Amino acid sequence: MRANRIPIKQEEGEASPFELRRQKIYDWMAREGISMVMFEDFEGRRDPSIRWLSGQPSDALLFLWAGGKSLLVPWDANMAALYAQTDAVIPYAEFERQAVKALRAAALFFKVPPGSRIEISPSTSYTSFLKYLEEADDYDILCRIDCAHSETEQLRAVKDEAEQQIYRKAAEITNEITDLLEKNVRAGTLGSESDVALFIEGESRKRGCEGTGFETLAAGAERSFGIHAFPAYTAEPFAGPGLSILDYGLKYMGYTTDVTLTFVRDPSPAQEKMLTLTEKAYAKSLSLLKDGVSAREIALAADAVFSKARKSMPHSLGHGIGLEAHEAPALSSRTDNSWLLRAGMIFTLEPGLYDPRHGGCRLENDILLTPEGAEVLTNSRIVRL
Amino acid sequence: MRANRIPIKQEEGEASPFELRRQKIYDWMAREGISMVMFEDFEGRRDPSIRWLSGQPSDALLFLWAGGKSLLVPWDANMAALYAQTDAVIPYAEFERQAVKALRAAALFFKVPPGSRIEISPSTSYTSFLKYLEEADDYDILCRIDCAHSETEQLRAVKDEAEQQIYRKAAEITNEITDLLEKNVRAGTLGSESDVALFIEGESRKRGCEGTGFETLAAGAERSFGIHAFPAYTAEPFAGPGLSILDYGLKYMGYTTDVTLTFVRDPSPAQEKMLTLTEKAYAKSLSLLKDGVSAREIALAADAVFSKARKSMPHSLGHGIGLEAHEAPALSSRTDNSWLLRAGMIFTLEPGLYDPRHGGCRLENDILLTPEGAEVLTNSRIVRL
Structure with a gap:
């Protein structure tokens, strides 16, 4: 097709x-x-x-x-x-x-x-x-x-029926590929950043995608401390000891998904703490989502999880996705963020922590807000190898 | 490295x-x-x-x-x-x-x-x-x-010594990959548009490139009539009967190359004619290049080759390359094109013809203009399978 x-x-x-x-x-x-x-x-x-x-x-x-x-x-x-x-x-x-x-x-x-x-x-x-x-x-x-x-x-921030239908399919393909990625990284058949990124490109096209929604970021343990690694991926090893970050999205009929997995091998206590906090911030912000809530409140709740542990997240909690990889609404704690989250909005939740000594971790999924609450469309996760 | x-x-x-x-x-x-x-x-x-x-x-x-x-x-x-x-x-x-x-x-x-x-x-x-x-x-x-x-x-249109040095290396890697591409397409190991595009991505990163300079266009015979195929590449066959176009560039230390190969299998007489004319327009414009010549004159010379055969090229003959895939100078025949080509400039020559019935062909190489004349940096060609 x-x-x-x-x-x-x-x-x-x-x-x-x-x-x-x-x-x-x-x-x-x-x-x-x-x-x-x-x-x-x-x-x-x-x-x-x-x-x-x-x-x-x-x-x-x-x-x-x-x-x-x-x-x-x-x-x-x-x-x-x-x-x-x-x-x-x-x-x-x-x-x-x-x-x-x-x-x-x-x-x-x-x-x-x-x-x-x-x-x-x-x-x-x-x-x-x-x-x-x-x-x-x-x-x-x-x-x-x-x-x-x-x-x-x-x-555009509120997705209509046609768009939600596209997103369900886009998420389905993303989830299939995420499962395959975990399987292949565990099996050792995807050993470098570039192996992982090209696997996504190939599998997405096989499934009728237009490609990726943005350049895949695959950063092995040595480079994962950068929020946006440069270059986005190299021929260097991926998923070795420590924290490796994989941030990717598929473009399906113009609409992009956006997920981040962290692959963990032999974590130190400091790395374990970063992971636990990230998962906690994710769970906390997810639990507060409902139609009509202030986007800034959600972001502040995630920030609070980190600041209690004397850490801080150097980027926003999330952003709308659609025909652009970053679009409205903003889930940031900036004082000028006046967005209310509404049923029909599709956005990311992506708490993360970064440390030049320990590397970085981020957990990112795509959320569809419905009148009943948050529906997590994607199945990204922290993968412990 | x-x-x-x-x-x-x-x-x-x-x-x-x-x-x-x-x-x-x-x-x-x-x-x-x-x-x-x-x-x-x-x-x-x-x-x-x-x-x-x-x-x-x-x-x-x-x-x-x-x-x-x-x-x-x-x-x-x-x-x-x-x-x-x-x-x-x-x-x-x-x-x-x-x-x-x-x-x-x-x-x-x-x-x-x-x-x-x-x-x-x-x-x-x-x-x-x-x-x-x-x-x-x-x-x-x-x-x-x-x-x-x-x-x-x-x-920026005139490249300095440091930039020319980068371009020689970028062209060397591009040429290696072009040779490998021809070899693998002939061997039948790269059968789809996506195979070809991902092969380039992977090989470029192995050789220390930042990636590709723009999204690779790989258009099999059914889609090659479009100047810029959309999506840029799919899981469909590449290099089957007819004309297939591969337009790619490698990004090395920020600088992009830009080449186009046409793969030809079992051409019809009409397709043969398109190929011959394209090669003729390429040779003609290349032969006229020298320090100080008007860019528009070069473009008009290529246009004349096509118009003599009652064909026309729907895009410019070429453009400067560098930190951007399209930059100064312009090699177009527009009346407002006043660029003179100067020693140190690096630009593409890329004549092509497109026909919804027969498909498209384009031949594109990167040229460094020196005080002595044109130096063709890349080795792109029409590949007859």
């Missing part, structure tokens, strides 16, 4: 998930008095909201018009024919691959009257923004922090 | 390549009356100029002061201790990981007088730029197209 041929289930005549999602943005536009919105997704400035709103995997502009129609402007029209579900498609080449030209053409296409408010991405560079002001001066071009783009990111 | 322990050769007391490069920017700053420049390299907005100027592989701010001193503000201070060669290092955490705060602190650190001109990246978003204007209003903050950042990119 080709990974790129898996359709989102849809009955004849039923609105596509993309259409339902766009409708929410059209409603928002009506409330805000915005006539047209432009999304951009290109190398160096990715915005998976286009995939979320249209199905197009990458490299495109997407225009939403308040009248309830969408126009995709793809770099690769063949890709759009396979994936995109929008009301209209015009190849980017027709606009000499210049976003300002495409924006003007889209406004004409939708008959947007001069003077109307058109919103562009808040990540538009200042130098580009000046170009819009100059070359599209018959419209009121908005570039704001609170905008259709941020609204879309907020909506 | 650990990939991350390979030093750039340097004699005792000799200025590091990083220092020599920074000196060029200090000189430029003096000419332009700029007191301080800030570079940024973070997830979602990468700028490998920081690695070029300091050795720090990623995730940092870099401040250059016209007085001839540099300050690195890394996300990961351990990484900086291993890699960075700057006059000073202050961890980003000290500024609550906020770039504006770091900029103010850097200005104090270097005693930059109020009212001085400080330059930030031209890719700074409009919404962030407003924050700089507000929170650093005692300085004259510049965000311009022609700036220290674009000057640095221009300088």
Whole structure:
């Protein structure tokens, strides 16, 4: 089965998930008095909201018009024919691959009257923004922090039915591979960081994944003290004496899982203590999860487990996952974190401790919050060899 | 040998390549009356100029002061201790990981007088730029197209001695792997797209590479008509009847190679014609390369080979390579391409043709331009099975 041929289930005549999602943005536009919105997704400035709103995997502009129609402007029209579900498609080449030209053409296409408010991405560079002001001066071009783009990111934090279905499958494949990894590391057939990472790449593709959601981090005992080892994996040994960290995620229909296993061999008392604390912080934060709870409270509870033992975790407790490996909500203890965890959100819990002398350990799983509570989708764990 | 322990050769007391490069920017700053420049390299907005100027592989701010001193503000201070060669290092955490705060602190650190001109990246978003204007209003903050950042990119296009040395080694490893790939595909031991891609990943790491410079594109005969196949590789067959494309690059000490092989089995007359034309366009453009020639002229010469046969190439003839897979100079036939090819530049030549019925073919090698002419660093080819 080709990974790129898996359709989102849809009955004849039923609105596509993309259409339902766009409708929410059209409603928002009506409330805000915005006539047209432009999304951009290109190398160096990715915005998976286009995939979320249209199905197009990458490299495109997407225009939403308040009248309830969408126009995709793809770099690769063949890709759009396979994936995109929008009301209209015009190849980017027709606009000499210049976003300002495409924006003007889209406004004409939708008959947007001069003077109307058109919103562009808040990540538009200042130098580009000046170009819009100059070359599209018959419209009121908005570039704001609170905008259709941020609204879309907020909506993306709560996964809809189609997305939850994808995540169940993605987690199933991840769990199969995690089991195989443990088996093969125990059997001694995956001996290096690179063996482990490439095993994941190969097995994920066999199971119809698009690949990994981010570069696999496989850090043997000598390198595991780094939160993000560099390079991500090498030909050096994995799962030797001490603590080895494996942080990976599979990308399935665009959505990434994100799990971390720690492999432990002949741990010292200090390493045992790190592991116990990490498991305790994980269990504590998991136990507090419920619809409506403050994300910061959960993060503070994990931090408290560590600080009681005079340790501290140098990163956040977790983050939302989806079309991006890191997206909303944030599970951090920063004072400016105002996220509430809601049913439908899918996020990681990933407490960890790192010490240049003893190495690092982290335990990370993916959680779907339901009205009934937390459902742990993945089966990552601390593996004692 | 650990990939991350390979030093750039340097004699005792000799200025590091990083220092020599920074000196060029200090000189430029003096000419332009700029007191301080800030570079940024973070997830979602990468700028490998920081690695070029300091050795720090990623995730940092870099401040250059016209007085001839540099300050690195890394996300990961351990990484900086291993890699960075700057006059000073202050961890980003000290500024609550906020770039504006770091900029103010850097200005104090270097005693930059109020009212001085400080330059930030031209890719700074409009919404962030407003924050700089507000929170650093005692300085004259510049965000311009022609700036220290674009000057640095221009300088990066011509590779210095240290970089050419790295590229010779990177090409040597690439060529070894290309030979092994041909051997194994002929022997039938690499049968799927994913076999081929994972073989490259594994062999590159064994040889001390950081990995691949971009996701390997391995497209069997059924998918090779796409310039950039999606997904990049799958578990489907590779090198069956027809044209299969393999586009890969190795990342060695941060620098990427970029080559494309076409594997051919039982070609039809139409496929033979595509191959012959591609080889002809390659030979033609290669023959014209010399110090000082217009990049656009070279691209037009390749285009002419195809257009004479009533075909056309849907992408540029080539591009510079370095710390990024695509960087200056551009070898495109666009009218706005004003690049002259200079000795020291390293770039790809990659003519190709694509047809939904017949598949695609591309031949790509990496060229170092010397005062004497073109030196083809890599050994990629069309492989007839």
